[in-house]
Amino acid sequence: MAEEHHKRPVKMPQLNIKIIRLIAAFVVLVLLILRIHNVALESQLGASTWLRLSVSGLIIGGMYALIAIGYTLVYGILFMINFAHGEVMMIGSFGGYFVFEAFNAIPVTLHDGTQISFLNAQPVIAILLAFLIGMGIAALTGYFLEKIAYRPLRGAPRLVPLISAIGASIFLQNAGQLLFGPQRRQYINPVIIDRGLGWQIPIAGTKVLLTYSGIFSLVLSATLMVALYLLVQRTKLGRAMRAVAQDKRTAALMGINVDKIISQTFVISGALAGSAGVMWGIHNGLTNYFVGFLPGIKAFTAAVLGGIGNIPGAMIGGLFLGIVESIGPAALGIDFQLQDVIAFSILILVLILRPSGILGEALTEEKV
Amino acid sequence: MNNLHIQKSAKNGLVFAVIIIFLALIGFTVTAASMIQKVFGVEVSVGTMPKYSALIAFLAFIGLWNGWRAAKQTEEHPLQAGHAILAGLASGFVTGLFALGYSLIVGTLQSNGVNVRVYLSSLSPESIIYFLFGQSPLSGGFIQLSLSTVSAAFGALLVIFWDRSQHQFLIWKQKLSAWGNASWPAKLRRNVFVGYIAMGVVLLLLVILPRTWGSYWNYVMGTVGIYVLLGIGLNIIVGYSGQLVLGYVAFFAIGAYSFALVTAPEPHNLNWNFWIAILVAVVASAISGVLIGLPILRLRGDYLAIVTLGFGEIIRILIKSDLLKEITLGPRGIRNIAGPTLFGKSFSSDSDFMYLIILAVLLSIFLARRWQESRIGRAWLAISQDETVAQATGVDTYKYKLLALAIGAAFAGLGGAIFASRNQFTGPEDHVLMVSINVLCLVIVGGMGSIPGVILGAFALKGLPEILRELESYRLLVFGALLVLMMIVRPEGLWPATRPKYEENSPPPVTVEGGSR
């Protein structure tokens, strides 16, 4: 199975089709540019608006990217779409929620006698712990998910684990609802990353608010992504993961414990999802059992957009999708309701032009 | 019995501890107990908890299972009674300890006036007290501990009995199958008329049942039937031609909406005839299949999956968007969709619809089989297994893939039209991603590429949740778990596909177990 996959089959593009495609792409591009140009001229969207749009796109995109990496990591190794990944993120987000909630309940008296919560007295500890716990339980969920729902299906036809993943996703979502209730729960952020606070950047007469929580999310996701990239490229564990991805049996012949590596992959991918979950909570101020569904689908899209199985691809795909989603409707002058229509249309367009994603395997022709 | 065994048993106990505590946390213990009580014919009165005996029965059942698993894990042949019971005891004890711990924590919190429910919403005071058998946390916990240990030991005993009787059981089984292969059942099986008679009985049932089983079952079975239709369509795309499509609902939506728009008084007041409208729906879906297929069929595997998923979402969002509100009435949906008429007479009762659906399903099975068992089916299969080589062997892959998509879409369109007509209403909420996922699941749960599989799968996917309604809010939880279980137990599907035979008088072919590639 492994061999069938790493030679990602791409059909031989024929010359005429190529030319037609190029022309079509060119026409679409010109139309897009014209449209954007017109809209930009007509609407009075100032520079500040564009900046706001880009920043919010980047932040959302960063989170998509984090989740997408989890998808890609697992896909790279098992060639399966881990449909339950979004739910793992949801569970992570509850981990962070409960840490904040608990810390908020602990009162602390400051030197000057004022009463504040431990959450605000030691925000750094609180945030760190929230991430640790969120990532921890998400990692644990990932670990058991693999062990229970996927490991028995090793070697089954490709779509079977997908269905198992869908079942697991339904299970986890409902477990979340039953455990924590259907209502949304508000994330009590430490004040220093409150969603209303941030840097005021004056632009063209108005001010643009860059929230601390947003920038924090962005920086954190960037850091995590780089760390992960280094892990996969530079460390022995990373090499082992790549080896397992390329050929499980031969990997075993090198002395790699394949099951262990797969477990570890799920743990890492779960932890990433968990961090995204906590971030999502902090940035948006709430969580509930359904919070993983939409980002899950989006991140999956991002992973494919970037070239599924490819870690830098997932990052780029996530950021790209985030930005397209937020700038797209404004730039094209389309109703925001159609945000996802634009996002998916761009996806289709990109894949038609680059059938294996933005950074997917360089388009070599299949060797037979 | 060594350290390793003890460790294994403890680990098993831990697993069951997690299960028990999870079930308690989501309040499933109460629901399970009430169901047990109901099975014994005692209704649970409103606003009260079931009897404690029901809870004991439920916990004992889990304990038996716990002990069973623990004893099996010793992997001894033959099983030694002492070891097995010890393993069961150990495992049960570990589980019990955790149950005790849980009881203490939750019970103490509860008695100290903490409203646990604020954090864990299923954990009502009554359910906590119920879990503690109405006792103090400590004594309630000890009841749990002893119950778990004792029942696990009995579970281990069961294994021993099973082990002892297995040999006998196997002999019986062999005898039975030998007899089945040798005497009249075998003759019956080989007789073609038996097949015809069986088919006749099924047909007769299909004719009689809709009249007799009431509107609810007509509705549920009608839904199952519509999903069979969808399943057969998607099976052509995914099962036969091997293209993973996750946005199948798009074609369903196009079928439902085009049918609705040409028959409903609002918004266009066209009021077309039912049969013409059905045709329109089928053709519109098929054309949309071709149109979306043209640019994207070059994509393979998961790239195709995500693009079609996107397409499904695009259609759904467009339907409810402001942009198309004039045409589709936006999120409100379309009402007063026409029902079937024949010679000016209306056939819109639930059993009429059931017959219509049965007819449509029979027709689609007939067509799907025709295609499947022809050169087209072979070409699809070849494409699904090795597209590159199929093409180099002379198969016009592009054409066949488009054909599969168009036919699959047409079936979805038919399903959508019947669906809209039966509900007399359709709205964007009917065409969400879950529909695609459900149809994909039923195709694979049933056994990819197999038509009987699709039918079984549709019962599993759409019938099961209806049956599980008894479970109330645990319905989907259990359903999700069952889905995972089904895949693990039968990865090749409930009724896997087989290949037809062409060579006469050939020796029986060697088969390989499992569907692994």
Next chain:
Amino acid sequence: MMMLDVQGINVYYGAIHALKGISFHLNEGEIVALIGANGAGKSTSLSAISRVISTRSGAIFYKGESIINTPPQDIVTRRIIQVPEGRRIFPRMSVVENLEMGAYIHNDRGKIEKNMEAMFARFPRLRERRKQLGGTLSGGEQQMLAIARGLMAEPELLLLDEPSMGLAPIIVEQIFDIIQDINQHGTSILLVEQNAQMALSIANRGYVLETGRVVLEGSADDLLDNPHVQEAYLGGGG
């Protein structure tokens, strides 16, 4: 001393009974050849020793200890290394990375570097291609890489599966030279080959497998002179 002792192992692929109670052994320092037709079970035997497939019954002893319950990764740490059929290079890893994968069980960086140098010295072609991705190497280069990768683990017992398959005659020559050389440096070798002529000419002893059974065994020279072997595996004595 008997290094590897395989006693009556049975292997099934689903319903296919691939190995029907095969027994053979290998003494320290030997080259032992397994020959036989397609599907005779040669590769399966090697995989059974590496424990990447499971045996239904039978025993395998390595240096006197049973390894039947040892997982594959621990087989490798005991320095039983398989160079699998069809090379199975990691296609998206560079030559260097592939070699490092071979040394996965080792942690001593210095020694790994040294071994890698030794491999490059033995296969200069690989040094030229050190940055190239494994998947783009030609068949012969891949085969060299596969052997070098196996040697990076510092094997005591090397299981070689058809090292000459699909290679140009001139490369076959080189490969056989190398095998002999490795053996002379103290590694025992279990060699599976279609090219029975060559295999037996460098081996000490050999076994002939047919449809999952050992049908002949003996010293390499005896086998080379055996009329059945000559007819079936040596191309009519050519």
Next chain:
Amino acid sequence: SGAQTPAPANTDAPVATDATTDKATDVPAAAGAPAVCATDEFGCAVIPPGSTIKLGMGAPMTGDYASFGIDISQGATIAIKDGGELDGFKFELVAQDTQGAPEGGAAVANKLVTDPTVVAIPGHIFSGSTEAAIPIYEKAGLPMLSPSATNPPLTTLGSKVFNRIAFTDAVQGKSAAEYLYNKLGFRKIAVMHDGGAYGQGLADVVKQEFTALGGEVVAYEGIEPGKQDYTTVLSVISSKNPEAVYFGGYVAEGYILANQMKQTGLENAVFFGCDGTFGAEFIEKSGANGEGAYAASLIPPDSDAKAKFDATYLADYGVPAGSLSPYTWSGYDAAAALIAMVKSVAVLGGDGNLYVPRGELVKAVRNMSGFSSITGDITCNDVGECNTAGPTFYIVQNGEWVQAPK
């Protein structure tokens, strides 16, 4: 309440079974059946001793709208508890999962009509699911009183059984537009909605009415609910400088918008919500950002009935009133009103069975008048709009909802 018709102890008249209806309403020709059952259009529901009188509800209990279904059904359950007994018979709520979809609505309706002891439906939740269910209940003669199906045309379908206490989008939208234009004096507003039938319905009406009054709707945007970042759309709206942002949708999106308006240059625009965004949750989750926001409501915020309900809910389910989804109170009211109506028509038969004449009940619900409830008095008109009064508008001041000047 109590039996309106005296129960004749021994009527020999066989009870008619309506051929067009389902088994559910078939009444065995029992000696104890009251005469009214023979004449009733739909026959009688027979509740044998030991059984409960069931109210059936179709609601999303799973999926992304589960909080609506669960909250409303739990609200209704409290009403059941408060409803007490009728001649020794208890009431029970059977809430079934529709997942909020029309398909699920029809399935549940079909399921509920097969249970002969289900007498009335305090539902469904969501207009689509309701719409698919109406024809089924129509046939079986089960009166509906929906707490939350607000799509205006539902009452124009000519249904005998469908009634609702949620007020329609048309009524609310019109008064909101007038309030914005006349009372607050705004001339440039942005209109937003969540893309759902309810939210968009409202937004449409507001847009149309506001324009008709002479105002300008500078932006009309739908958002996709369930997301948690709407800064992009708000940024674009902010560039059009509206004086107010009207939003049709639910509180979950409402407070996110109110919060994010402050980050996107809409600090000075007024957030004007609807009854979907009313509730303590809005204040709790928008904090200072919510100050000055408007919403509409049926619920008197400080009524005793509401306080009592909120306390019971917190005790029973651990959820504070602030986190409840809108319509939870209507769920209580719908169930309470139906229980009262059942009590008014049910007859205890001579055989110990309780008989509920279905046709009578349908009529009783439609003729309901002056039933007092948490959300105000319920009086149904001839098409089943039981809440024709306009909404009251509220504004957040100092972290509390107070009634806005009329």
Next chain:
Amino acid sequence: MTTLLETRRVTKVFGGLTAVNKVDLVVSQGMIASIIGPNGAGKTTLFNCISGFYNPEEGQVIFDGKVINGKLTDRIAAMGISRTYQNIRLFKNMSAVENIMVGFEPRMHQGWLPVMLRTPADRQEEKYVISEAIKLLKYVGLEGLGDNLATNLPYGAQRRLEIARALGNNPKLLLLDEPTAGMNPQETDTMKAFIRSVRDDLGVTIILIEHDMRVVMDISDQISVLDYGQKIAEGSPNEIQADPRVIEAYLGPGASALSDKYRRERQR
């Protein structure tokens, strides 16, 4: 003899690597032509250019007088070029007969409608294909194994099944990529005879890639040698065996000579 296939300065580049470099090849009707060369010389790549998998950057492939490069693989198959693969590529989960029947695809004409209606023409075609496929099965010596899934067949049988599938569309030209790889000498001899009989019985022209010199030298009418993508020699088996460049780049001292060498070494 008429020319069936001609390549003119065919060139295929991968990234920086010129895998096939201006190769001219002429194959006449009825020939068995062999292509040999070191690993990575570009033999398989040349096959891929001929059968349409790759579109050469430069040069032309002319089959039966028509330029075919740039055409899709299924069109080329329909014109009468069939092939097998270096790593067996069967439709694993289809039965052996079905595999062959797929090979008949270019010769079948019934569309989805006739198939749906099961018209007499369709039935007749189907019947014909089944009987022909079973004949082919017999021809390649797999009689009785037809209903087995391809994946369950032994290796040698799979190789022959691949050839049977390739013969399904009644090809004029058959490309065989290392048909005897992984076979022992006895099996190799059987395959050699079989290849010859395909040419003799069916009149199919064959191009063969092989590393086994006993096969190549015995049955080839013409041998072309590739090295680093270029054709370095061409001629009859005797000419090639004697060509010093070929010996240096490819043949080496020869297999039997080698084993003698080892034998002597060990005996010392």
